[in-house]
Each structure stands twice: as C-alpha cells, then as structure tokens.
Amino acid sequence: MDVARAAQVSRQTVSNVVNRPYRVAPQTLERVTAEILRLGFRPNLAARSLRQERANALGVELHAGSGRRMGDIRDVFLVELTIASRQHDSHLVPFAAADFEHPLPAYEDLVASKLVDAFVLTDTRHDDPRPAWLRDHGVPFASFGRVWDEPEFSWWVDVDGATGVADGVRHLLENGYSRIGFLGWPAGSPIGDDRRSGWVEATTDAGVFVPAWRADALGELGAAAAAAAPLIEAIGPGGTLVCASDVMALGAWTVLRERGLTPGADFGLVGFDDSDLAESFGLTSLRQPLTDVAENLLSILEHARLGGNLPTQGTVFRPTVVARNSTNPLGAPAAPATGGTSAGNRTSSGGST
Amino acid sequence: MDVARAAQVSRQTVSNVVNRPYRVAPQTLERVTAEILRLGFRPNLAARSLRQERANALGVELHAGSGRRMGDIRDVFLVELTIASRQHDSHLVPFAAADFEHPLPAYEDLVASKLVDAFVLTDTRHDDPRPAWLRDHGVPFASFGRVWDEPEFSWWVDVDGATGVADGVRHLLENGYSRIGFLGWPAGSPIGDDRRSGWVEATTDAGVFVPAWRADALGELGAAAAAAAPLIEAIGPGGTLVCASDVMALGAWTVLRERGLTPGADFGLVGFDDSDLAESFGLTSLRQPLTDVAENLLSILEHARLGGNLPTQGTVFRPTVVARNSTNPLGAPAAPATGGTSAGNRTSSGGST
DNA sequence: TAGCGCTTTATGAACGATCAAATGAACGTT
C-alpha cells in the first residue's frame, strides 16, 4: 500500500487511522493522515466489503408499476435517503423487481450476492410477502410505513396523518376560517382513515365539527372535483376544505376557479404531501418530514448492526403546515403565486409521538 | 466453494459456468448449473469487483437543490435506469453532492473508492465542471442531455423537443384544430428554443403559422396563466396551445376553466413531459421515451468497456404524443377523465434521428 | 532489575472470486 510506505507504517496502521483513529498515537495519526490526503487515498470498498462480509449498502425497491409510488413524494424521499445513507457510511442500491407482483426473487438476488445487507421497505401493504421473508432469512430491514401484518415488528417510521390534518385544521382556525370540511378517500384505507380522524378530532375540539361536511373520492382529480362540488356548495363561501392529498385539493381548486372563487380569499384549501403541485398552485399543504424519516430509518438499521438502543415501537413523525395563498383569507392575488414558503426543500421539524 | 464440491469440479469451472458457459462441456454445464440452482449460489459481487477491478456500478447524481430535477420526470427516469442497469449486469449508486454547487468531490470519492466505474450525468449545463473532470480522469460517462461545452463528445442521448412539438402540432391538425399557438420559455434556453422551433416549423409547413400566437413565461404556474390569458383571447375559441411543459399547459388550463371553457371541446391543449399532472388533468402531452434513453445510455457505457461500436454523434429520441381529452374536440366530459391512454407507463416507441 | 500492564504497531491469514498459465484428454495426421 502506497500510503503505508510513504508514512513508514504498516498497512494495518493505515487501516486503523481510517477506521479507529483513537487507537493510533497522535503523531502517527497526523503523519498518516497527511499522506492519505496527499495521495488522495480512499479504501477500496470492494475489498473492505469482501473482508468484512458486509456491503454497507441498502436495497431500495422502486416499484415500476403505475401507482404505488408513494404519492408524489418518492423522488424527494429517495434524495433524503441518499443523503442520510452517506452520513451513515453506506449507500443505496435501488432496484426494481422484474415482476412487481412477486418481488421476492429480486430481494433474494441482492441478499445472496451480498450486494446489500439490509433493506428499506416502502409501500407496505396487507399480505405483503416481504417482511416475513426478510425476517425468516435474517435480513435486517426498516420500513417507511407501518408493517401491518407483523404487529410486534417495530422498526418502522411513519407520518402522523391525523395530527397533520389536525394541524391543518388549527391553521385554518388561526387564520380566521371556521367552516371546515374534509375531502378524503372512502373509509377502509388505513392512511385515509387516519387523516380523516384528525379532521374529526380537531374540529370537534374546536366545536366546529359538522359530520355532513365530508365527502370521499378516489385519487383521480376528476372524481375529487366531482365530490368536492356539492361539498363546496354545502359549506358555502368563506368555508374551507382539508383534503387527503394535494391532487384532491386541486380537484377542489378547479371547482372553485370555475365558480369564480379565489382559493384563500373566498374559500380555504389545504392539501397533503406538499408535492410540486402544491407549490405551483400556491396550495397550503402538509409536508412530510422526510429528512427525519430517512435519518431515522438509517439510524435504526445502524443500531441494528452495532447493537444500539432500538425502538420498541414504531416511530411517528408529525408533518408541518406549509402555508401558501390557499389559506390566506386576506385576498391573495388571483393567479397562484410564486409559492409561499418555498425556501429550502429540506426541513428538519417534526417530533415523535 | 460449496457448489464446486457438490458438482465435483474446481472452483474455476464454476466460475466458467457462470461467466463463460460456452467454454464448459454440456454435461458439466448441466451438472454444475443444477447444483447452483439447488444451493441458490450467487457470486459474491464484492469479491468479483475486487478481483476484476471493476464495480459494475454506475453513479447517478441526485441534485438535492430545488429545481434542477429534470422537470417531473426524474423519478421515472431513475426507474428506467434502474431496470436498464439490471439488464446490463450492473446497478446504480445514487448520490448527492454535499454542496451541489461543487459536485466534484462527490465524484472523486466514488471513483477513488472504486464504488462505481462510470457515471450517468443529467442536468448538464454550460460551464458544467463535471464532463471535463471525468474526461481528464479517464472515467467513462454518458449524459442524458447534450454536453454543451465539449462539442466532440458524443456519448449523450437527448430528446428531440422540436420534433416532439411538431408531432403535437400535427396531432392537433389531425384532430381538426387549425389555430395553434405556443406557450414557452423566453428565448435563450436551448431546450425552450428547441421546442418552440418545432411549433414554428410544423405550423409553417401546414400554412397555419401565426407569429403573434406566441407567449413566453417562466416555469411557474401563475406566470404561465398570466401569459396564457391574452394568448387564449387572441387565438379565440376553437383554438389551441402547445406548451413547453405540463405545468405551463396547466396554467392555460386554469385560464380556460375560469372562462367556462372545456379543454378539448372548446380549446385544445398540449403539454410536454407527460408527468403525473398530465394524467390527472386529462392533458394531452408529449412523453419522453425514457425507456429508450436509459437503455441507450447503458448500452453506450457497456460498449465503451467492451469496445463495441460507439456513437460518433449524440443520439436523439423522439417523444410520443399521449392523447387525452384536452385535444379531443368532440366534447369530452367536463371533469378531467381517468386519463386517456394511461395503460402501461413503459413505452418503447420512438426512433432515433 | 525483573516483571507486569498498557498502549501502539506489525505480521500472517483470510474474505471469495477471477486471471494467467498449466495440465490432461481426445483426436487426427504423418
């Protein structure tokens, strides 16, 4: 090894400098470090991986099928996960199952070839075969989203939809609105039910709960608009709608505009996910703290390896309200604005429950 | 090695079975293959990578800063790249530069630690330091998007915006529209100028070019709506707009809806990129053939390694028109529909020029 | 001063694959 010769130490000492500097005498450390910098030395990760029998890499499945892409946030989530993984001295290996109905072979490949040593799961669902398979094969994993079928499994992180929506409701109340409806998905989906419950709770607390001010639709914009129309009628001008997603909020947005109403000034709107859409349309939305989620997932997996303190139950993060013109009652410009609080994309707010 | 012992051959023969099956006698091949399957053997990729001095991995930078995320298509592009890389026996390593204004250290890290042996660049721009650095360090790379500063560099793949927009214009003509305007970005951006030229060309060919039916705006929805309003006024009902992006088309869309006009029936709209937005709003759009782009990039890099025939000039793919209600003159439902040709997300159309 | 303990550095082996070269087997040619 070049560095070793240049610094007149053994290769093992160089290894120690890189991996356990505290074991090395100060002046040796300095001398070797100087040579490392001078020669631009970086450990060959393949060799390290081979010797340590550990890849320092995480598999992340990218579902190719339409839908199942985490709303619009997958792109941002991947960025956050990428950044977080670097801080944990590892990297991501994205992959897609050849047949996305049967993902296990892809997981098996990655594990058997030792290309990754853990996974981050997303889009978990009932009857998801992955958690059981990974558990049975002793492969560590952490999930963004609850793992429904394994109640005792606690290495998951999720976003508190109920509290998020409740915060959205309170944001509306603070801005002077008081007639607050909810546009969500039909009962039965865990995420949808969670978000709706936040509306029930927060409006009840404030004494403004009106059960009739609720409608359901499935994801599509058209369906959302159709469901929103009578609701907007019923709630009336000066009212508001909190929606289970940004797309749904946009459905309501289009209804408002067709009636000549200005979102914000005439009728408040809150979306969910803070997707690019929300920024484009000046839509107030609930941003998921994906930076925290990613960091937490990585942290769990690191502790799983090194034996730190692991969560005994799932972790839930709270979204933050990103206020834009659609909840500004003071008459924002008719055209959607440049995008309210659009400063940095990365936030680090949100606490656990 | 277990497989070797089980099949009673040497470890090298197992290696040959995996990597050069044609060198192995048929019955030996069969016997070893059977054992490989039975034992679920997969080569340890770290060991292979160490010995071959090659990672079989591609670095892909994910720009974290807002903007610079390839419109809305990065997510889809990453999926396509992931799938393509698997077919080329390699995998992706996504990364983000700590300081996205100075990306080189991140590239240097990956190269020096031999974690990747090539890169796919995106979002190349003038004065991009990356191409020169990679060239100077002998690191192979291919780019999605032209590499402006190095005219002799030909390992890039791009999408033919002009032809795409021209196809959009022809699609409108075929559907019976004849008054066709263009909403784009201010002159000076290569991509914007390219797309606009397709409008000029195709309308001129058809004898329906009206220079005044053009407006410019910058990316934001509000600005696009503001620019679209007078243009829609000028072109009049029954007219159409081809737009440089889906978001701009949506700006026009909102203007139409506010005036009680139905996109398609009353006024045609064509967007660009076929993002999720387009599907949600039933907006006809131009889909970039990302499957082809990804495959081509991987193919270039593979040939670069093995010495196949390499492109002597950049490759340009043609987008495809995805027809939806916004260009259906026969009066589509007022609410945006479930999404026209929304079948599979992966297409393989598009030829090179 | 011998012996002990602690810190610091060095040595040999190993991780699991592929490379380069050698060996063995089969076959036709002279």
Added chain:
DNA sequence: AACGTTCATTTGATCGTTCATAAAGCGCTA
C-alpha cells in the same frame, strides 16, 4: 507410435482490505 492441435478443466497467484493475534515500546511497582 509419436506428434501437434484443440477443447475442457485445474492449479496457484492475486485483487486490497480487515481480523486475530503477536510483538515491541514504555512506564511503574515490587
């Protein structure tokens, strides 16, 4: 029967690091 060729398979070395362990240095105590 000896020889060269080709095909199939094996052998030993090697990639660059870290592990396990040994050795060296050094101060302190008995």
